[in-house]
Amino acid sequence: MIDFIPNVLFVILLVTAVTIFTKNILKIKNNIYLGKSIHRNDDKPERWKNMARIALGQSKMVKRPVAGLLHVVVYVGFLVINIELLEIIVDGVFGTHRIFAPHLGGLYNALIAVFEVFAFLVLVSVIIFWIRRNVIRLNRFWKNEMKGWPKLDADLILYFEIVLMSLFLTMNGADLYIQTNFPTAEHYLQAGSFPVSQYLTPVFKGMALDSVILIERAAWWMHIVGIFIFLNYLYYSKHLHILLAFPNTFFANLKAKGGFANNPTVTAEVKLMMDPESDPYAAPDVSADEPDKFGASDVMDLNRVQLLNAYTCTECGRCTSECPANQTGKLLSPRKIMMDTRDRLTEVGDNISKNKGVFVPDGKQLLNDYITAEELWACTSCNACVETCPIDIDPLSIIMTMRQYLVMEESAAPTDLNNMMGNIENNGAPWPFNQQDRLNWVQDL
């Protein structure tokens, strides 16, 4: 009976980890669904291709070759080592050890060797990432919005990965030592090829079998429990991008970046105004719902893709480093736009869960409490942030939607812009010239 304790413990941990994770993912999904629906299901083949190229293929990531290459190593390492996770889980549930080995033969040895090489490369890459952040202190990692939790989060992810990879290699090294020096040890079969962890075996020299087994088991358990913790850490972290990058690239805007979305609420109003049949003095239809707000002052006014974008952002800061406003010292940082949107969305989501499914106004909103008008007005709409985002996040669309609220709901445009718009309204040009004079330039041809 006592033999089954580890199996039962493992199953409990596994089920708990997966349950909490699923619950949190559903929370994210519900929060995203607080946004307005948007039609992004057209042209599915092109969407799959976009996802394959950008998320799976990392094509935009490598545009910055150093960070790109290191990221590809960590990413491929993550995918490859997850194959081994399958065996670890089966072993954990059934109390077996390296259950796939007898079935795979030589292939098993090759696989373990590949996992080891990747574990080592991931370890090296992650250490370089840490150095870039903390020793070289690349500018984009030290901007204002990165203070506090975002900085700690970024470092924690790196520490997690360093610990997990080290545990993985320790577990293999101890296993190899047992296989070589105690070939008759119960439970441990002769399997695997260990190109990296073989160099760890001298550490175990002189140790009794029990001690090495203890180290192997401890590393094995800490590794898998570490993975369960990391899985559930995702919800609180920018590291969510490892999952959300896929739907995010799938639902990305595939059209020319210069074409900003048409606002259908406004189109309805314009149509009504232009309709010669409509009665301008008609009493408002009292049965009608409250008309849609123009633009966005809070996260519920944004669309679901904009909210998905916010959860997907991994705060790499490429957008901010390419932003002409940010480069010239303005307050705007596209990364902060995404982080603010996400933080406010989480706050609204928590408010709703606390209040049994209804949002209780908290006297706050995305505009002003998170994103200020000064940030919004600094944008040149140049699309540099959108172009550079490795996973197709679109900070510009949020900026533009919020400007719509400022101008159409609050009439809070800068005076110069009000003059410009007045000119367009009256003369059909942003400057005070008469429309009848538009052809005057031909006079001295």
Next chain:
Amino acid sequence: MIKVPTLAELTAQGKTPEILFWVGCAGSFDERAKKITKAFVKLLHNTGVSYAVLGAEESCTGDPAKRAGNEFLFQMQAVTNIEVLNGYGVKRIVTACPHCFNTLKNEYPDLGGTYEVIHHTQLLKELLDGGKLTIETGSYKGKKITFHDPCYLGRANNVYEAPRDLIQKLDAELVEMKNCKAKGLCCGAGGAQMFKEPEKGNKDVNIERTEQALEVKPDIIAAGCPFCNTMLTDGIKNKEKEGEIPVMDIAELIANAKDL
């Protein structure tokens, strides 16, 4: 004296031009941009393209209103313009302003206005490839020219090569700034910034961009947008180089080379 035909005149004569030249507000009213308009019209005449302008029937596309957040004003402008364009049965439009280009091309279809829209550098490239436009190489031979990518032509619409091909045909040496093409730095005018004071910061965007241009020591800075032209011209003035390094539109470079 060149006679610029309006679409109203041609339609009255029962003629349909192949392409509508959308002049834009800057091209119609801004002193600097009017020179670009004239240079382009000279090239249209020189190549015998059948074209017309709208004249007083043209109105702002609504681009700066939309970027400023006034979707309402934008759509009013768009719907009015679309009524005019569709009334004449316009199929193809060329413009020297990337903002008009982008709006007409990408934002009018949702409101019922679908046209083939091209930037003037694309039309010039097409005329060159079709043998209708010849580019005289003498005056710019060996000159170092750097091209500033307008955001609404480049990143917004992925047009990077047409203007560069034309510069190279001038037999000039095309030198690229450290930020070019998809990584091109904005001039600072987009998103309705042209019509307002910049937010506070430590530098103006056009100065930053001008410095990038000056780094490659060009003889000429080439642009493809009337607003970029203004911003870079201001930048050059700020650096006290206005006598030395002209900021020129590609249409002007070609027209000058042809002595038009």
